Amino acid sequence: MAIAKMKKLTLIGLSREKEALIKELMSLGVVQISEQDARLSDESWSNVVRKDDAETASVKWETELERVDNALKLIDRFGDSKKPLISERKAIQTQEFEDALVKEYEIRRDVLKLTRLSRKLAHVLLAENRANIARMSLLPWKEYDIPAEQFATKATRVWQGVVPAGNDSADFLRILADKTQYTDAEVVHTDSEQHYISILFLAEELDAVQAALRDLGFNRIALPMAEGAVGEALAELEQELADIDAQKEDLIGKIRELKDCEPKLKLYHDELVMRRDCAAIRDKFLVTDSTFYLDGWFPRIAEDKLKALLTRYTCHFETADPEQDEQPPVLLLNGKLAEPFEAVTKLYSFPDYWGIDATAFFALPYALFFGMMLSDAAYGLLLMGITYFVKKKFTLEGMMKQLIDMFFFCGVFTLFWGLMFGSFFGDLITVVSSTFFGRTVNFPTLWFNPVEEPMTLLIFSYALGLLHILLAMGLGGYMSIRDGQPLDALFDVGFWYMLIIGLLLFMGAGMVPALPAGAPLFGKWMAIAGTLGIICTAGRHNKGITRITGGFTSLYDITGYLSDVLSYSRLLALGLATGVISSVFNTLGALGGPTLTGVILMIIAFSIGHPYNFAINALGSFVHSCRLQYVEFFGKFYQSGGVGFAPFCENTKYFKIIKEEQ
Numbered sequence: 001m002a003i004a005k006m007k008k009l010t011l012i013g014l015s016r017e018k019e020a021l022i023k024e025l026m027s028l029g030v031v032q033i034s035e036q037d038a039r040l041s042d043e044s045w046s047n048v049v050r051k052d053d054a055e056t057a058s059v060k061w062e063t064e065l066e067r068v069d070n071a072l073k074l075i076d077r078f079g080d081s082k083k084p085l086i087s088e089r090k091a092i093q094t095q096e097f098e099d100a101l102v103k104e105y106e107i108r109r110d111v112l113k114l115t116r117l118s119r120k121l122a123h124v125l126l127a128e129n130r131a132n133i134a135r136m137s138l139l140p141w142k143e144y145d146i147p148a149e150q151f152a153t154k155a156t157r158v159w160q161g162v163v164p165a166g167n168d169s170a171d172f173l174r175i176l177a178d179k180t181q182y183t184d185a186e187v188v189h190t191d192s193e194q195h196y197i198s199i200l201f202l203a204e205e206l207d208a209v210q211a212a213l214r215d216l217g218f219n220r221i222a223l224p225m226a227e228g229a230v231g232e233a234l235a236e237l238e239q240e241l242a243d244i245d246a247q248k249e250d251l252i253g254k255i256r257e258l259k260d261c262e263p264k265l266k267l268y269h270d271e272l273v274m275r276r277d278c279a280a281i282r283d284k285f286l287v288t289d290s291t292f293y294l295d296g297w298f299p300r301i302a303e304d305k306l307k308a309l310l311t312r313y314t315c316h317f318e319t320a321d322p323e324q325d326e327q328p329p330v331l332l333l334n335g336k337l338a339e340p341f342e343a344v345t346k347l348y349s350f351p352d353y354w355g356i357d358a359t360a361f362f363a364l365p366y367a368l369f370f371g372m373m374l375s376d377a378a379y380g381l382l383l384m385g386i387t388y389f390v391k392k393k394f395t396l397e398g399m400m401k402q403l404i405d406m407f408f409f410c411g412v413f414t415l416f417w418g419l420m421f422g423s424f425f426g427d428l429i430t431v432v433s434s435t436f437f438g439r440t441v442n443f444p445t446l447w448f449n450p451v452e453e454p455m456t457l458l459i460f461s462y463a464l465g466l467l468h469i470l471l472a473m474g475l476g477g478y479m480s481i482r483d484g485q486p487l488d489a490l491f492d493v494g495f496w497y498m499l500i501i502g503l504l505l506f507m508g509a510g511m512v513p514a515l516p517a518g519a520p521l522f523g524k525w526m527a528i529a530g531t532l533g534i535i536c537t538a539g540r541h542n543k544g545i546t547r548i549t550g551g552f553t554s555l556y557d558i559t560g561y562l563s564d565v566l567s568y569s570r571l572l573a574l575g576l577a578t579g580v581i582s583s584v585f586n587t588l589g590a591l592g593g594p595t596l597t598g599v600i601l602m603i604i605a606f607s608i609g610h611p612y613n614f615a616i617n618a619l620g621s622f623v624h625s626c627r628l629q630y631v632e633f634f635g636k637f638y639q640s641g642g643v644g645f646a647p648f649c650e651n652t653k654y655f656k657i658i659k660e661e662q
Contacts (some may be wrong), residue, residue, distance in 0.1 A: 331644075
């Protein structure tokens with residue numbers, strides 16, 4: 001339930017052990033290695049060390065990785081296997097991974113085969129594309145019988161071209177005949193866009209014909225044929241396309257014959273990723289002729305494992321806690337119930353390392369608010385079912401796993417509030433029973449129906465919102481106490497607590513009968529004490545007259561707290577929206593009455609309406625629950641700006657390598 005404590009690692013080792021140590025650090029996966037640009041700008045360092053040369057090796061593996069990636073894409077493109085809905089890494093033991101790569105030369109040979117097939121296929125597809133373009137350009141001229149050899153003779157010229165279909169072709173022919181002599185033109189074809197026109201004229205009339213055609217908007221084209229008539233050229237193109245299609249099918253068949261090598265290609269891909277990363281990480285090393293230097297960050301909980309690894313090498317290393325002016329990377333550590341909600345924190349921003357991880361504090365409110373906004377028992381079961389299926393079907397990792405787990409918990413609270421508010425696909429049970437069975441059966445309501453008692457839900461929403469805000473203020477006070485400023489906690493939080501709680505006690509006498517008789521008087525004096533405390537202390541950091549007036553002006557912040565509380569009315573708004581939209585679709589489905597047509601109409605309304613309602617309101621619940629955390633909650637205490645912990649590790653794509661000792 002906190003930000004993991006980080007420690008700094010400083011290490012100097014022998015160059016001959018560098019590659020082996022890099023691989024071990026990657027396998028351990030607990031150290032984030034730092035950039036060394038700042039040290040290189042220091043003259044005392046730059047005179048002794050230099051940056052390690054990693055570019056050549058990195059480019060080598062990157063090039064090979066690109067070839068393997070293209071080979072896998074080729075198999076995936078023409079293979080018969082279906083892509084999974086969610087990509088997942090397959091677990092594999094280290095020994096099994098290494099054994100599969102023993103005959104690496106065979107895998108590289110398959111990559112070479114696929115690369116050659118890919119190039120041949122690219123050439124064939126290019127030829128196919130050119131032939132299709134030529135065919136499409138000739139199709140409008142398929143009835144044109146003048147051979148290409150006669151397009152230019154000693155005395156005549158034959159031009160082909162187009163004019164927009166909006167122009168009158170008869171006018172075109174008439175005007176052309178009026179402006180030129182010894183010219184013959186015909187419309188070969190017309191479609192919705194253009195007129196295709198052939199023009200025969202004497203070579204000596206070239207200038208006059210060009211001038212006339214320019215005025216008439218004629219666009220000359222060159223037919224893609226060297227000899228013969230258009231019909232002959234089309235026949236040749238059809239034969240060429242048939243030959244190309246046969247070549248293409250032959251190449252695709254050869255590609256499919258290599259689909260069995262896909263698993264080994266994926267293994268090789270991940271091996272190349274690790275080789276590339278091992279080469280690229282050297283860019284963060286400083287070296288001399290015989291030694292290397294690195295520093296970085298690691299979680300304190302991994303210190304024993306890291307030391308056990310480093311003691312096996314001839315190196316000197318030191319670990320130290322971070323200084324107050326340093327900003328280590330942030331690793332969030334939360335319990336099983338709160339961890340899924342880390343996704344919400346990460347979508348906003350990592351907390352500052354010296355701040356506080358709010359995940360454990362807003363996890364319950366988030367699920368509570370989400371459930372209130374969706375608030376349908378059937379939708380809750382549906383959300384739980386979908387997420388449970390995804391969890392069982394796929395091996396999820398990272399933020400995707402956290403989001404799916406989070407939505408499962410949100411589904412539990414949606415089910416809870418659906419039972420409390422008596423909603424199961426809205427009022428579907430009531431509508432169906434009264435329409436088709438002649439008797440009214442109601443889904444049980446454990447508390448109240450928000451559609452019938454919206455004010456009750458509104459007041460309850462405000463109460464939850466106030467508690468949420470008070471919790472956020474309390475966390476701000478805790479941070480002040482933690483940082484050795486207890487008076488700031490009293491002045492900036494304690495007095496506001498007194499004012500807000502005092503006002504609630506004072507005004508709640510008539511609304512909450514259970515309050516003790518002396519509560520209003522106690523609340524009045526508490527509010528007065530809180531007000532005086534704010535007036536006297538809120539301007540303490542100001543200078544001059546504002547040191548005094550600042551206390552009075554800060555009382556205006558009470559409107560900000562009121563505005564924050566009013567924001568929680570969205571719990572009512574979205575909760576009602578879910579129920580009302582459900583009821584509308586149920587009512588539409590019942591319009592057909594207790595007939596076969598009515599049953600069909602109800603099925604259609606249910607099949608369309610409720611999936612839409614579930615999807616749109618689940619999205620709205622997610623977004624607005626996030627907003628309540630980011631604006632109303634985080635705004636009171638949260639210090640953002642941290643950088644997530646990114647250790648040097650096996651960042652593979654297809655396989656998750658499991659160490660045997662685990």
